[in-house]
Amino acid sequence: MTDTTTPPAAAAAGPSPTAVTAWDDETSAAADATVGTATDEQFVDALPKVELHVHLEGSMLPGTVLALARRHGVEDIPTDEDALRAWYEFRDFNHFLAVYRTAVQVLRDEEDFALLARETALGLAAQNVRYAEMYFTPWIHTMRGVSPAEVFAGIERGRLEARAATGVEIRWIPDIPGGLPGVDILMVADRTVEYALTYGSDALIGLGIGGAEVGVPRPQFAPAFSAARDAGLRSVPHAGETTGARTVWDAIEYLGADRIGHGIRALEDSALIERLRTDAIPLDVNPTSNLRTGVVADYASHPLPKLIELGVPVSLNSDDPPMFGTTLREEYLHALRDLGLSRGSVARLAAAAVRHSFLDPDRKVELLTEQRIAIERLATPSA
Numbered sequence: 030m031t032d033t034t035t036p037p038a039a040a041a042a043g044p045s046p047t048a049v050t051a052w053d054d055e056t057s058a059a060a061d062a063t064v065g066t067a068t069d070e071q072f073v074d075a076l077p078k079v080e081l082h083v084h085l086e087g088s089m090l091p092g093t094v095l096a097l098a099r100r101h102g103v104e105d106i107p108t109d110e111d112a113l114r115a116w117y118e119f120r121d122f123n124h125f126l127a128v129y130r131t132a133v134q135v136l137r138d139e140e141d142f143a144l145l146a147r148e149t150a151l152g153l154a155a156q157n158v159r160y161a162e163m164y165f166t167p168w169i170h171t172m173r174g175v176s177p178a179e180v181f182a183g184i185e186r187g188r189l190e191a192r193a194a195t196g197v198e199i200r201w202i203p204d205i206p207g208g209l210p211g212v213d214i215l216m217v218a219d220r221t222v223e224y225a226l227t228y229g230s231d232a233l234i235g236l237g238i239g240g241a242e243v244g245v246p247r248p249q250f251a252p253a254f255s256a257a258r259d260a261g262l263r264s265v266p267h268a269g270e271t272t273g274a275r276t277v278w279d280a281i282e283y284l285g286a287d288r289i290g291h292g293i294r295a296l297e298d299s300a301l302i303e304r305l306r307t308d309a310i311p312l313d314v315n316p317t318s319n320l321r322t323g324v325v326a327d328y329a330s331h332p333l334p335k336l337i338e339l340g341v342p343v344s345l346n347s348d349d350p351p352m353f354g355t356t357l358r359e360e361y362l363h364a365l366r367d368l369g370l371s372r373g374s375v376a377r378l379a380a381a382a383v384r385h386s387f388l389d390p391d392r393k394v395e396l397l398t399e400q401r402i403a404i405e406r407l408a409t410p411s412a
């Protein structure tokens with residue numbers, strides 16, 4: 030068995046690139062060695078995982094959507110699971126956004142937000158996800174009359190309850206919803222930052238932009254992101270999901286992006302690929318989401334393997350799992366079965382999620398070590 034006592038990434042001083050590479054090479058080789066000793070499911074389930082791109086509102090379980098719709102008498106929502114599944118067949122990205130904005134109307138009070146956060150976090154814990162950075166969109170609730178205090182108090186209660194029950198850690202990223210019809214998006218950006226700084230707990234870590242990219246240029250959000258960064262928040266906008274490389278450049282140059290949500294269209298610009306590599310700006314990639322919103326045709330043409338080959342820092346994520354009929358666990362299985370990645374490559378993605386997270390260096394070392402131990406146990410089952 031490989032020596033697991035060597036720290037994979039030295040703590041506060043930062044790891045040397047050689048140490049990171051050696052650790053990942055060895056863990057990856059051990060992962061490849063599990064092919065004869067464990068099934069894909071056993072491999073994925075045993076791996077302690079981190080999720081960097083998942084939306085709270087997009088994580089509502091079908092049963093919860095139906096129950097809350099009934100409880101609050103919300104119209105326009107399907108009334109059984111089959112109809113809900115059919116409702117989640119999206120014609121295109123804009124159709125997805127329209128359904129999303131209708132579905133969130135079932136969330137009415139603090140208790141609903143607590144339930145959603147608790148269920149979502151428990152669902153992640155059940156997949157051996159140890160840590161997640163989770164988007165939520167305060168404005169799509171406050172615009173309907175829910176108070177920001179209720180939204181923030183509810184999600185925080187759910188987070189703490191799930192942590193007490195399972196140890197799973199969640200951090201929050203409020204985001205600005207691009208593309209809402211008839212609203213002043215700069216006012217929404219200001220409100221989002223104001224709510225975050227007024228009501229956010231110590232689990233608040235970043236500011237995002239979600240929703241539409243078309244017609245929502247990123248440079249206009251520079252003041253909001255500057256205020257957020259001054260308050261210690263990280264910059265994690267969606268960009269390059271439905272529009273091209275220019276949006277990713279803008280996210281980097283105007284918003285100081287620490288990571289990019291999706292970013293897959295960066296592939297259209299080799300200079301941008303070079304920038305992401307040299308400045309180590311990671312992309313949070315969500316394959317099934319891209320298929321279900323129609324921005325990528327099928328798994329065979331998904332850009333993730335190409336991005337890996339080019340050395341772009343990437344992680345694997347689920348985005349809005351029940352709406353896309355997936356889970357993080359299933360994204361890992363798709364990576365193995367449908368994207369043609371080896372177990373070694375998937376182990377590197379799992380380690381990358383730890384490294385790209387906003388966790389402190391000591392916790393990163395712990396999680397990387399847990400991943401390696403889990404993989405080595407599978408590779409040498411009798412050990």
Ligand code: ADE
Nearest residue numbers: 084087239240267348349
């Ligand atoms: N909000 C929820 N899911 C999203 C996605 N895939 N892109 C942009 N905004 C979102």
Ligand code: ZN
Nearest residue numbers: 082084290348
């Ligand atoms: Zn997203």
